[in-house]
Each structure stands twice: as C-alpha cells, then as structure tokens.
Amino acid sequence: MTKPLVLIVDDTAENIQVLGKILKGLSCNIAVAKEGKTALSIAKSKVPDLILLDVMMPGMSGFEVCQELKFDKVTKDIPVIFLTALSDTKDIIKGFRLGAVDYVVKPFIPEELLARVTTHLSMSQDRNTIVEQKTKLQNLIHMLCHDIGNPTHAIITVLELLKQNQLELEESVELIDESAQRTVNLLDVIKQFMAVKSKGLDTSIVDLSMSVGEAVKGVRFRLDEKEMDIIVNMEENIHVWAEEATLIHSVLVNIFTNAIKFSKNSSNIWVECIDNTSNTELIIRDKGVGIPVNILDKLFDVDACTSRSGTAGETGTGFGMPLVKQLMATYGGELKVLSSINEPSGTEVHLIFRKHNHE
Template sequence: MMTESVLQTMHILLVDDNPNNLKVLSEAIQGCGWKALMATDGESAIEQIEYAHPDLILLDVMMPGLDGFETCRRLKANAITQNIPIIFMTALSDATEKVKGLEIGAVDYITKPFQQEEVIARLKLHLKISHLTRTLEQRVQERTAELSQSLQKLQQTQLQLIQSEKMSTLGQLVAGIGHEINNPIGFISGNCSHIQEYVNDLLRLINLQQQKLPDPDPEIAELVEEIDLDYLAEDLPKLLLSMQQGIGRLKDISLSLRTFARSDISSKVEFQIHEGINSTLMLLKHRLKDQGDRPKIEVITQYSELPPITCYPGQLNQVFMNIIANAIDAFDDLHQNSLDQEKGDCQNTITITTSCDRQQQTVSICIEDNALGMPPEVQTKIFEPSFTTKPVGKGTGLGLAISYQIIVDKHNGLINCLSTSSQGTKFIITLPI
C-alpha cells in the first residue's frame, strides 16, 4: 500500500477559471500535505503539465477558450501526459455529459458545489489507485526484463552446448582420421626414398648395359622397343616425384585438420592466427575450384606481421570456416541467379587482410567478398540465433550466431559486418592480443 510519505509528495494540478474555487481547493489540498499547482484555463494547464508532471489533475469542464473536454482529449492524446488521472469538476448534472467525460479518459466526477471532505476522499482514492497502477506496471516491466534475460541466457547456453558438441565431435573425427591417414602416409613416405634409390640403380644398370653391350639380342631389342625404354626412363622419375608431392599434400591436409580442430576447449593457448586461416583455406580448397557453372574463387591474402595471441584456436578456426564458407555459398547463389549476369561475369574474389594495432594491443582480421551482399533488413539479423536466408536443409542459422558468441563472449573481441546489396560483404574481427 501507499505510505503517507509517498502520499505527501504528490502534486495536484487545479484547473479552474474561478479564483475562489482555486483558493478553496488549494487550501484543502495543502492541508493534506500535497502540493497544489494552479492554472486558470486549458491552454496554460497543458503548458504547465509539460514540465510540472502532476500526479493528478482536477479539471473544470466549463471554461472559456479551451474547455475541459478538449483539454482532456489533448492530454490523453499525448504519450507524456496520457496516464495522468483526470477528475472533472462541473456544475452540470446531466448524465450524458458525465458519460462523455468518462469516455474521453476522465476517472471521476466531482459536482459543484463540492464538499471538501468528498474532494479529499476522492483524491486519496485515485492517488492510491494511480500509485498502485504504476507500481504494478513497474513490476511487470521488471519481471518481463528478467524473463527476457533468462531467455537470452538459455539461448546462449544452447549455443554453447551446440558449439561444444560440434567441436568435440569434430575433434574426435579428426583424431580418428589423422590416426588412420598418418600410418599409411608414413609407410608410403618412408618407402618412397628407397623406391627412388632402387629405380635410379636400375636405370644406371640399364645405361651401363647399353654402353657395354651396344648390340643386344634381337628379343631384348624387340622388348626395348615395345616398352619404349627411353620414354620410361624419362617418365619414371617424374612419376615418383608426383607421388612424393601427393604425399606432401596428404601431410598438409592432415596437419590442417589437426590445426583446425585443436582440442583446447578448456583453456586458452598461444596461437598464430595465420595458421588457422591457412588451415581453413586448405580444408575449403575443393570448394574454391571451378564448379562448372561457377568459375573458381580467387583467395587473396594480405597478411601483416602478427604476434601470437592467447585464444581458443579451435573455436577461432570455426569462425573463419563459417565466414569463408558463407562467402563461397554467396558466390554459388550468385552464379545460379541468371538475372545478375553482369555481376556474374566478374572475378570471384575473397580477400583476407590482417593487421596489428600495437597501441591498442589488438589484431584485426578482415574477410571480404565481392558476391551478392545483403540488404539492410537481413544484415541487422545475421547474428541472431536460427536466422538464415538459406533454403530448408541447407542452413541452421547457427553459424554466425555461434561466431558472434565465440568472438564477443569467449574472446572479449568485436565482430562487425558491412554489406552492400549486389556489391559484397565484409566481416571485420578484432581480438585482444
């Protein structure tokens, strides 16, 4: 309930063109400890309410110029004053006039000539109702804010669980693949050097034999011609070199997988950002190639010298993967859209730029494409959970929401998106060193 101290701080505006009525009412109001404000017409009342903000208004109906009904309408039409309770004062006893006043927003009527005791009783009642209403509204707002925060925390927790499960599953998968790949790679790589040595020895033997026995047996000469010995001797070292390059490629892929999905969820470690970006590009290399209806995507890296940063490498790599993969998807959509033929004829490029601000102790990664871009209404929602512009089955709407959480919540960094429809999209990530 409303305490006496609260009740005594109330301000009441009296609006009446009769000075005697104002005098009597103000004395009665001040006798209750309230502060009385006065106006003699509707226009001055509206001006005074703008800066005085009374808790209740006693408003005379019959006034020259702006009457009480019109004054009430204007106050109820103003968002600042519409919730102030208004009690009409009138000598009219016509029920129609009273109903009219109540319909336009008044809470009560006091009939002239009035009794002070009745006026005070009605004022106390409506001040208490008004105070109770404001209190309830405030509690509803507070409760709504609490529920909103709880919902946001729940969504963040869900994202964390999804991210943790995603990275855990990926880490297990990579560990298994790495184990299975590394053994045969090591076996083949270890034997390649011996094969190279054996082949060189055999070729030396053949050369020596041809020098010592320039006139071979006809059957041997026929076989030499059949197998094209000169071409074989020239091509075999090239084949071995190609095999070694393929083994090196497999080693790079295996290393990229381990770099991409490092199992460091529990603690931060020092990490070189460029290693993470390069490992991500290695894993996406097959998607960057010419896809028939879509030309290849050129990746331009403009790396500055960066110090290692303390972070969760696996999670940052997930961010790079999400952003770059989305850029590739945008190019795929661009070239499926025959309406934008002029844009489709341009060189597809993804430009990755890194920089370091020694003074602010931060590093920045800018990933920019020249694909479709986004309209403003999409750009404002891209970091919201479950928001996606992709067809059903092709996108969950979690990639960029998780990326935002990783950068902002996990690393105390910033991630911003700048995009222009039909021109391209740029993501700027800023991380503390």
C-alpha cells in the first residue's frame, strides 16, 4: 500500500521543521507549503490524505485556504487540521465552521499531535476504502442490471411475438431457453465469485489428469458443435493442490470454453503438463483469434468489460477469468495468460499449481 501524504502549510520554517520531526515516526510522506497559494496548488495536484494548516499566514490566511479547499470538488474531502497559536475559542469554532476536522494549539505537544494525525489519517483511509467499495458495488449492480436486463427483455419480446402468432412455438422455446440459460449462467458465476471471496475453499490433493478428463467431458457438446477436439498430452497420476469441484467446473471448464468460443470451426485445443521442480504447470493452448492488449490488461478485473462474442456469436459474462484467477490464488497457485492477435494468433493459459510429491 502507498504511504499516505501529509501536507504541512506554515509560513514559519521553524514550525515546518518541528512538525516534520514529530511526524517522522509515522509511516507517511510529507509535502510542505509556505503560503496559501502554493498549498492550494499542491492540494489540487497531489490530493494529500491530510492537511496541517496554519491559521495566521501573510497573504491568504489559513481560513481562506480552507474555504477554497472545501469549494473545490477535488480537494473538498481532504481532512484539514488547523494549527493555531490562538486559544481563542472563536477562531477554533470558525475553523470547524469552515470544515476543519480538528485543531492543534502551538507550541505542539508531540504525543498529542501524533495521536490526532494518526486518528485522522486512519479515518481518511477508511473513508477511501468505503468509497472504493461503493464504486465497485455500483459497477457490479450496473453490470447485473445490464447483463440480466438484456436476456429478460429478449424473453418478454419473444413471448409478445408468440402471443401475436408472429413466431413459431418451437423457435420461441429455443430463444427463451437460450436467454434464460444466459441469465442463470451469469447468476451462477457471480454466486461462485462471492462465495470464494467470503468463505475461501478447502484445498486437498487432486488428480490433475483426471480433472482434465472430467472437464473435457463437460465441454464435449460445445466441441462437437464446432467440430473441435481437445488433445491432451499428459501423464496419468499427476497430483496437485486444489479443490476438485471448482478446478473442474470453474477453472478448467471456463478456460476450455473460452478456447472453444474464440476458435474457428475444426480448430483444436492442446493441453500439456510440465512437471517443474517446484510446481506443476498445465498449459492450455488454442489457435483462436487471440486477446487484444486492451482486454488482456483487464482480463482479471471484475469491473472491466472484457466480454466479447465468440466466433459463432457465443455470449459470456466476463466474470470467468477473474473467478479463475481468484480460485488459482486460493489453491496457492497462479495463472498466466499469453496471447497474440497477429498471425499465427492464439492464446496460452498457464495454470501453475503447488506440486504434490509422492513419497
């Protein structure tokens, strides 16, 4: 995590030095300004986590600086602590009225200053986390409304056309089935994602070759649809640390499904296993359309929109890869994706597992 930034604003060099010395014990970066205008420009460009602001300064007073900070969208939420030589309650109240969160009286008592700065820094960090989580949740809700909204509207439209005898029953059933399936798939992936995030998983020793076999069976109908095959080149009895059900149905099935989705008809997928000294690496290779850099960069970002239609118009949620990444991390392993959209295009997914050694 990056260290928080504290901006000290005081016209007296000696005060800046004293404050700098006291704050040295905290794990934070320090910026300084000797007058109001500089303070405002630093605040706007660097957006510090906390500002220690002297009240009495030539030119702009601390009160004026605070007022301007609170006026600007970028700086309005930065907590301000006034540094005051005045024990005049009127000024302290004025500071609070202008939006300050606290005040410290000069000469500073180091323990008091440290306690106040620490409290406000930690409150400021909590606030940032809450804002981040709120944005993530909003994005998730946006995406849910969008992705569930589309197939639901499709169902309503098909039913409407059916009522008006403008569609055959068989075709309608097929269209409704497809849309309903898409909604259920989306909800399933989100549920899995939430479950892994909150509960974690119990890992155990899993037979990797057998899991690959099961996952191939699971995507057989998709392979047949595109006249494709998965060519597995690995020994039997290779064991790794994982959780079997999620490894087969979430990790492998998703990677195979992606490889099928983004390959042209009659192309194959290759699976190979490398037994390294410290880990076991499973490589899934396709000769499909490849992943453009803008998608590759955000492949594991739940909030980013990475989902594209497959070569036969297949749809998805864009949740698959973030889930795979999360699961691999839970198994104590990792995931790497290499891809090229230039000829010969294709994608390689490397699943790196913690190895299980037979005694």
